[in-house]
Amino acid sequence: MKYSDAGVDIDKAEKAMKSIKGMVKDTFTPNVMADFGNFGGLFTLDNLGIKEPVLVSSVDGVGTKIKVSIDMGRFSSVGEDIVNHCTDDILVQGARPLFFLDYYATGVLEEEALVGVIRGITKACKENQCALLGGETAEMPGFYQKGDFDLAGTIVGIAEKDQIIDGTKIKAGDTILGLPSSGLHTNGYSLARKVLFEKEGFDFTHTPKGHQVSIGDALTAPHRSYLNPLYPLVQKKQINGMVHITGGGFPGNIPRVLPENVGVTIRTDAWETPDIFKLIQSCGQVDFDEMHKTFNMGLGMLLIISPENLEAVQAELKSKNETFYHVGEVIERKGDHQVTLIQ
Numbered sequence: 001m002k003y004s005d006a007g008v009d010i011d012k013a014e015k016a017m018k019s020i021k022g023m024v025k026d027t028f029t030p031n032v033m034a035d036f037g038n039f040g041g042l043f044t045l046d047n048l049g050i051k052e053p054v055l056v057s058s059v060d061g062v063g064t065k066i067k068v069s070i071d072m073g074r075f076s077s078v079g080e081d082i083v084n085h086c087t088d089d090i091l092v093q094g095a096r097p098l099f100f101l102d103y104y105a106t107g108v109l110e111e112e113a114l115v116g117v118i119r120g121i122t123k124a125c126k127e128n129q130c131a132l133l134g135g136e137t138a139e140m141p142g143f144y145q146k147g148d149f150d151l152a153g154t155i156v157g158i159a160e161k162d163q164i165i166d167g168t169k170i171k172a173g174d175t176i177l178g179l180p181s182s183g184l185h186t187n188g189y190s191l192a193r194k195v196l197f198e199k200e201g202f203d204f205t206h207t208p209k210g211h212q213v214s215i216g217d218a219l220t221a222p223h224r225s226y227l228n229p230l231y232p233l234v235q236k237k238q239i240n241g242m243v244h245i246t247g248g249g250f251p252g253n254i255p256r257v258l259p260e261n262v263g264v265t266i267r268t269d270a271w272e273t274p275d276i277f278k279l280i281q282s283c284g285q286v287d288f289d290e291m292h293k294t295f296n297m298g299l300g301m302l303l304i305i306s307p308e309n310l311e312a313v314q315a316e317l318k319s320k321n322e323t324f325y326h327v328g329e330v331i332e333r334k335g336d337h338q339v340t341l342i343q
Contacts, residue, residue, distance in 0.1 A: 007108065007141025016111045016137070020118040027125040027132040031098070034133075041133035043099050045158070052161035056095035058086050061152040064189040068219050070147060072204050075113050078151055079120020080222035081186050085246070086155035087128045087225045088301065092242035092257070094165040094234045095157035096227065097130035103152045104137045107144030117151060120222070128227050130155070162237075167257035167304075169240040174304050176264060176328035177313070178271060179229075181300030183221035187247045188295040192219065192276075195284035211275045218276040226301045229320040233303075238313050241304035245296040252293055254302070255338045258330075263338040266328040274298045292341055304330060 003010060021036050033042035045053060062078045062085075069078045087097050102121055104114060114137065125132045144150070184192060196202045196215060204216030211218075233239050241257040254264055277298060281291050291297060303324075305313050317324050 008139045009109065012111070013109055013137065013139060016109060016114050019111060019115050023118055023122040024132050027122050027130070029129070029131045032131050032133060038134075041099065041101070043131065043133060043156075048158065050158055050160055054095075054159045054161050054164060056090045056093050056157045056159055057155065058089040059152065059154040060085050060089065060186075061150070062186050064193060065184070065186055065219070066149065066151060067193065068189065068204075068216070070113075070149070072216050072220060074220050075116025076120030076123070077220045077222045079117040079122075080124040081120075082151055082153040083121055083124035083128065083130065083155070084223045084225040085186050086153055087124075087130070087157075087227050088223075088244045089246075090155060090157040091227055091230060091234070092165065092244050092301075093159065094163045095159040096231055097128050097155050097157040099131040099133035099156055100125055101133060101154045102135035103154075104135065104149060105144065105151075106137075106139060106149035107141050108146045109137070109139045110147070113149060117149075121153075124222075124225065128225055163234055165234065165239060165242060167241045167259060169306070170257065170259055170262060170304050170330055171240075171306075172262055172330050172332045174240055174306055174330040175310050175326065176266065176330065177303040177305060177317075178299040178325045178327040179226060179301040179303070180271070180323050180325075181245070181274075181296045181298055182224040183218055183274065183276060185223040185246070185296055185300055187249075189219070191284070191286070191294055192280050195280050195286070200283050208275070208279055211279070215276070215279075218274075224300060229317060229322040230301070230303075233313055233316055236312075236316075238305070238309040238316075239303055240306055243302040243304075245300055245302065249291075249293040249295060249297070250341060251337075251339045257304070258338055261333055262330050263333040263340065264328050264330050265340045265342055267342045268292070268297070269343070270327040271298055271325040288341075288343060299325075299327065302327070
C-alpha cells in the first residue's frame with residue numbers, strides 16, 4: 001500500500017506548497033534569515049532599534065467562523081482573521097508583530113482552500129509589517145470530514161520594556177474610548193449560526209430589510225487590525241490600558257487589564273450597534289447580558305486614557321481618520337463586579 005491509499009497525497013501537498021511559496025516569501029522582512037520550507041524559521045533581532053527588547057507572543061484560532069467561510073467558499077477572509085486577531089492581542093500590551101506561524105489542518109487537502117487561506121494570511125501579514133515565517137499543513141483523513149479544515153496561528157512581537165502596557169497606570173477618572181469593529185470579528189459564531197441558519201433558516205445571500213449587506217457578507221467581514229492607528233500612541237506612552245474585545249465580550253475582557261481597586265462603567269448607547277448584532281439578538285431572543293458577553297457589539301478595541309492625555313489621543317486618532325466614541329469611565333471599585341454596562 002501507499003500513503004495515498006490511506007488518504008494522504010504527498011505529491012498533491014508538495015504541489016500546493018509550490019503554489020503558496022511566492023506569497024509567503026513576499027511577506028519576508030530583512031530580518032528573516034531562513035528560506036521557505038526550512039525545518040525552523042530564523043529571525044534576527046538586529047537593527048530593530050529596540051534598547052530593552054521584550055518578546056510578546058500569542059496563539060489563537062478562528063473558531064466556527066471557518067464553517068461559514070467553507071460553506072460560502074470564501075477562504076481568504078479567515079486567513080486575515082487569524083493574523084489580525086493575534087496582532088491585536090499583542091498590541092494591547094504595547095507590542096508590534098515580528099513574525100507569524102500558521103497551522104492548517106484538514107481531512108483531504110484541497111489546494112483552492114489552502115491557497116485562499118494563505119492568500120489572506122499573507123495579505124494581513126504585509127499590512128501589519130509581519131513576516132509569515134513558517135507553518136504546518138496537516139492532512140488527517142478520518143479526523144476531519146472532506147472539505148473541512150481548521151486554522152490556528154502564533155504571533156511573536158516585540159516591545160520596548162518601558163512601553164509595555166500592563167494596566168498598572170489605570171486609575172479612577174480615566175476615560176474609555178471605543179473603536180469600531182468590522183463585524184463579529186472571530187467570536188460568537190456558534191451562537192450566530194445557531195440563530196440565523198438553524199433557527200431562522202436564512203440563506204447567506206439574504207439581505208434583511210433595512211440592512212446594507214447580505215448576512216453572508218456581514219459574517220465573513222475580516223477581523224480588523226488596530227495596529228496602524230494605535231501603535232503611534234503606544235510609542236508616545238499615551239495609553240494606560242487597551243482591551244481587545246474577543247471571546248467573553250465586555251465582562252470577560254475588560255477585567256483582564258484592570259487593577260483590583262477600580263471598575264468601569266460602559267454606556268452601551270454611546271455607539272450605534274451594527275445591524276448584524278441586532279438581527280441575532282431579535283431573532284434569537286438573546287438577552288442584553290448574553291449579547292454583551294458573547295459579542296463585541298460593534299466595538300473591537302477599548303482605550304483607557306488619562307485626562308491629561310485625552311486631547312492628544314483624540315487628535316492622533318483624528319489624524320488617522322479613525323472613528324472613536326466616548327463610551328465610559330474608570331471608577332473606584334464597588335462590590336464584586338468590575339464592569340457595569342448601562343443600557
